[in-house]
Amino acid sequence: MLKRIIILFINRNREFYRDRSGLGWNILFPFFIIVGFSLIFSQDSRSEYKAGLINTGSIKKEISAQYEQFREIKIIEFVEMDSLDSGLNRLLHHRIDILIDPALGKYWKSTTSPKGFIVEKLLIASGKSSDRSSFLRGSVKGREIPYIEWLFPGVLAMNMMFSALFGVGYTVVRYRKNGVLKRFSVTLLSPFEFLTAQVLSRMFVIFLTTGIVYTACAAIYGFENRGSYASLLLLFLLGSFSMISLALIIASRSSSEEFAGGALNLLSWPMMFLSEVWFSMEGARPWVITLSKFLPLTHLTAGVRKIMNDGATLYEIKAHVIALTVMSVLFMATGSLLFRWQKED
Amino acid sequence: MHPVLEVIDLKKSFPGVRAVDGISFSIEPGICFGLLGPNGAGKTTTIEIIEGILKEDSGMILYRGEKRGKRFREEVGIQFQSTRLPEYLTVLETLKTFRGLYPGKADMDWIIDVCRLEEILNRDNKKISGGQKQRLLLAMALANNPELIILDEPTTGLDPQARRHLWDIVTGIKNSGRTIILTTHYMEEAEKLCDRIAIMDYGKIIDIDTPDSLLRRHGKGATIYIRTEEPEKFMKALPGRAYIVENGIEVRTDSLNQCIQKISTAGGDLSGMTVRTPNLEDVFLELTGHTLRA
Numbered sequence: 145m146l147k148r149i150i151i152l153f154i155n156r157n158r159e160f161y162r163d164r165s166g167l168g169w170n171i172l173f174p175f176f177i178i179v180g181f182s183l184i185f186s187q188d189s190r191s192e193y194k195a196g197l198i199n200t201g202s203i204k205k206e207i208s209a210q211y212e213q214f215r216e217i218k219i220i221e222f223v224e225m226d227s228l229d230s231g232l233n234r235l236l237h238h239r240i241d242i243l244i245d246p247a248l249g250k251y252w253k254s255t256t257s258p259k260g261f262i263v264e265k266l267l268i269a270s271g272k273s274s275d276r277s278s279f280l281r282g283s284v285k286g287r288e289i290p291y292i293e294w295l296f297p298g299v300l301a302m303n304m305m306f307s308a309l310f311g312v313g314y315t316v317v318r319y320r321k322n323g324v325l326k327r328f329s330v331t332l333l334s335p336f337e338f339l340t341a342q343v344l345s346r347m348f349v350i351f352l353t354t355g356i357v358y359t360a361c362a363a364i365y366g367f368e369n370r371g372s373y374a375s376l377l378l379l380f381l382l383g384s385f386s387m388i389s390l391a392l393i394i395a396s397r398s399s400s401e402e403f404a405g406g407a408l409n410l411l412s413w414p415m416m417f418l419s420e421v422w423f424s425m426e427g428a429r430p431w432v433i434t435l436s437k438f439l440p441l442t443h444l445t446a447g448v449r450k451i452m453n454d455g456a457t458l459y460e461i462k463a464h465v466i467a468l469t470v471m472s473v474l475f476m477a478t479g480s481l482l483f484r485w486q487k488e489d
Numbered sequence: 490m491h492p493v494l495e496v497i498d499l500k501k502s503f504p505g506v507r508a509v510d511g512i513s514f515s516i517e518p519g520i521c522f523g524l525l526g527p528n529g530a531g532k533t534t535t536i537e538i539i540e541g542i543l544k545e546d547s548g549m550i551l552y553r554g555e556k557r558g559k560r561f562r563e564e565v566g567i568q569f570q571s572t573r574l575p576e577y578l579t580v581l582e583t584l585k586t587f588r589g590l591y592p593g594k595a596d597m598d599w600i601i602d603v604c605r606l607e608e609i610l611n612r613d614n615k616k617i618s619g620g621q622k623q624r625l626l627l628a629m630a631l632a633n634n635p636e637l638i639i640l641d642e643p644t645t646g647l648d649p650q651a652r653r654h655l656w657d658i659v660t661g662i663k664n665s666g667r668t669i670i671l672t673t674h675y676m677e678e679a680e681k682l683c684d685r686i687a688i689m690d691y692g693k694i695i696d697i698d699t700p701d702s703l704l705r706r707h708g709k710g711a712t713i714y715i716r717t718e719e720p721e722k723f724m725k726a727l728p729g730r731a732y733i734v735e736n737g738i739e740v741r742t743d744s745l746n747q748c749i750q751k752i753s754t755a756g757g758d759l760s761g762m763t764v765r766t767p768n769l770e771d772v773f774l775e776l777t778g779h780t781l782r783a
Contacts, residue, residue, distance in 0.1 A: 151589040155578060162577035322573035327629070330540055330567045331590040332559075486542065 148333055152341030153348070160311075160349050170307055170353045175360065193263045194426055196225045196240040204249035207279055211246050214270040220263065223426050232284060235260075237453065238294045239424035242267065244279070252282040256290040289453045293367055297448035298421035300357065301383060304350050305415060305441050308387035309394075309408045312346050316395035317404040320487060329485035339480060343388050350384045371451035375458045379451065382468040383444030389472055390440065392479030399487040415441040443467045491554030493518050493637050493668045494539065499548035501534055508534040510692035511548070516685075518636075521659070521669040523683030525676070525769065531692040532672040533570060536641050539670070540567055552637075563593060566635030568626045570642045570672075574614040580625055581610040588632040595634035603661050604628040605654075620651030627658060638662065639670045644678060656681055676769040686769070690777045700769060707775045708767030710743035715752055716761035726755050737761075741771060 161167060195214075203211055215222065223240060225231035231243040235252055241259040243252040244267070251267060253260040268278060319325045328338060361367055369376060394407045418425065418432065419441035425433055436442045447464035450456035458465060492515040501509040509531045516522045524532045537543040539550055541557060552561045575583060584606075588594050601607055604624045609617055617625065623643055630638055640659065644652040652675075659682055663669055673679055679686055680700050687697040696703060715723065716737040724731050728751065729742030742748040745764065753759060 148590050151586055155575065155582070155586055158582065159575070159577040323569060323571065324573060324575055326542065327567075327569060327572050328590075330542065330562065330565075331587065331633075332562055332592075333590050 145334075145337055148337045149341045149344070152333075152338065153345045156315075156341060156345035157348060159315075160345070166311075170303070170311075170349070171356055173303060173306070175357060192423075193220045193242075193259050193266075194240045194424065195220050195222050195263060196231045196234055196243040196426075197222055198225045198228055198231050198243065198245050199247035200224065201247065203246040207246065207249040210267075210270050210278065211244075214244075214267050217266055217270070220266070234424075234426060235284060236288050237449070238289065238291055239426045245282075248280070250280045250282045252284050254284070254288055254291070256288060256292075258291065292365060293453060294449065295422075296361060296365075296367055297452050298419075298445045300354055301419070301441055301445040301448055302416055302421045303357065304354060304380070304384050304444070305387050305412060307350050307353065308346060308384055309391045309412055311349065311391075312342055312388050313391035313395045313404050313408050314401065316342065316392065317398050317401055320395075320485070321399040321401065325485045335480065335483050335485070339392060339483065342392070343385065343476075346388050347381070347384050351380065354380060367452075369452045370455035371457070375456075375461075376448065376451050378458065379444065379447045379461070379465065379468070382465065382472060383440060383447075386440040386444075386468050386472040386475060389475030389479055393475055393482065396479050396482035397484050415439045418442065419445050421445055437467070440468060440471050443471075490518075491551070492516055493553060494670070495549075495551040495554075496535070496539065497549040497551070499535065499538060499550065500546045501531075501538055501543065502546055507692050509538065509545075512687075512689070512692070512694045513548075514687050514694060514697055516668060516670065518668050519666050520684040521663050521671055521682050523679040523686040524670065524672040524689055525674070525679045525683075525686050525773070526672075526689035527674055530689040532689055533641055534692075535689070536639060536670065536672055540565070540639060563591060563633065564636040566630035566633060566638040568623075568630040568638075568640045568643055570645065572626060574622065574625065576615065578614055579611050580606055580614065580617065580621075583614055583625065584628055584632065587629045591633035593634050595631050600628050600631050603665075604631070604658055618651075620647050620654060623647060623651070623655055624658065627655070631662070635667065637668045637670070641672050642674070643671070644673070644675065652678070676773070680769050688773060688776060695776045703769065703772050704767060707772040708769075710741060710767065711745050712765050712767060712771055713740045713742065713745070713748060713752070714738075714763045714765075715740070715757050717757065723752065723755055723757060727751050741767070741775075 214220075225234065225240075225243065228245070231240070232252060234240045235243050235254055238254060238257055241253070241257055242263040245251070251264070253264050316325075390411065391408070394404055394411070398404055416422075418436040419439050420436075421441070425436055443464040447461045447468070450461050450464075495515040497513050499509050499512050500507070512531075512535065514522075524535060526532050534543065538545045541562075550557060552565075575586070578586070584597070584600065588597065588600075601610065604627055606621075606624060606628055609621055614622075614625070627640070627643060630640070643659070644655050647655065656678065659669065659671070663682070669682075671679075671682060683700060685697070685699055686703060688695045688703070696707070698706070710729065714734070714737060717723065720733045720738040723738055723740075724733075727740050727742070728744050728748055729740050731738050731740045740748060749759070749762075752762065
């Protein structure tokens, strides 16, 4: 059994290596994202900003007009925070762009976030027009996560997602469509062996490409992992396994590449936007936040960020580890049960 | 000693069509058994049920006297009618892959030699010709050193030269003592390769025998071809069955001399006439009333 798995594992890796366009895209895509974002680092063009608010029960008289005017800016979403600590923590992790305490007439902002810079300008501009004294700027205690370091884990996780979903989903559907699976079905190869080889091969590819991208980006931008590499590896393992398993559900029966493409897009696009790869879900509607918790990319991104940005231990991110483990088992079991070698009649 | 394969009262229907309608046959070891019939006759459905790709509605299939199990999958080599090859692999890598999936492996040199793959071993699967692809598919079917080899229309779509090339290879495999099941709609292929033939049409086996016996029983007389632009002129005048064919007519007759005399009397051009003994095509025509390619 092991020998058959190894044979298919090697072959699938050969296919991947020899498909130069696929190989290039898997490695270059995250580079493009990182390089692109580092280039526009100081001119973030996203039009929505998030301002965290604390102590909104009262407003310091001197800043009330400025505050009211600032609150009317449509492109800023205002999110109530539980406490100053909670607000500052969110600020450090780029979940909000600015934190304002209207009772004290004070604000805090990230020094590396491009959006924080813009929101601060908007706040100051509001002050000028009202001809009243400005807010006081508070100093943020604790280590601030540079924006690009906050973004990096999300981009890595997203690249893993695309590689897992499309690399496995499309391949299995194409094998079924062109009869390669049918040919395998009359050998001694079992569905378990075939699926295991697909999963292992894609995980190998994901680890290889992620390793290359990680090393190169770390060398160029000086990223550092503040947590344990073993924890990071385990989370990558669980994250990639869960998303490969998800792809196997899509690819379990279909022989239509068009259907597979549509279904994979249907999965990947919401995951890309609801898993905090690009922006925080802070202040989003509750049902959207609930939905995002059912997506493996959410847990992978959040877990990797906590390890890399905050040096979190596995115990500290146990909720993400458990969620990814449960999803992996569930997806793999479903994919295996649904799997058919051939086209449905 | 049990036959290599026994098919007993096999039935299979698809919506609106009975593809296999209660067929039975058995295959003795070491022979090439042909399933002959036009497209849609039920050959591939029968073969795919034997292979385990399709599930039969009813009936039974025994391999060496037992229900098909792991032993069957270990000892059977299969070449499908149309299969794409794994992408980005060379011919040698593809062969090694399939060979590696079995505990019992054929000798690699023997496979390469018998299927004449020496020159293309390091070529990408995408860069081989149709004939070379069929030879590789055949080689893949031999990877497990099979006792029984199932070839589903192995020469369909090949040019005459590539087809004859493949016939030589199949003959070589047959001579090594292996049992072969071959489906085809090429009469010449069946005549050349098969020791025993089952003629199928509309899901049934119409007759089953050796090619010689089939010809002896159903192929009496001779077939005369006359080149003419006025086929109707001869149709009723000649003894035997006449069919309009390209640029003339074909007459199947038991009275050769009488027939030739009548053609001459009717003003037929004897210089353009050919006479041949019956072949399996004629047997098929005799049994079913239509041609194999219909």
